[in-house]
Amino acid sequence: STHAFGLGETLILSDTLGTLPSTILVYGIELGQTDMGLRVSSTVRQAIKKVVSAIEKDVETVLCTNSHS
Secondary structure, X not given: XXXXXXXHHHHHHHHHHOOOXXXXXXXXXXXXXXXXXXXXXXXXXXXXXXXXXXXXXXXXXXXXXXXXX
């Protein structure tokens, strides 16, 4: 089932198929309380901003590195 197909299964499948890249970046945010109807906390909103910034920086680094190759 694709509903139970998480990160671990994805990496195992990619390795099995011979398509696992040499570098994998994983970004995560701990959600804290996740009760129904709760809004995203200010702590999580700040974490989202930090993760987005890190992703942008990493993508820019990869694009600059690849453009010089």
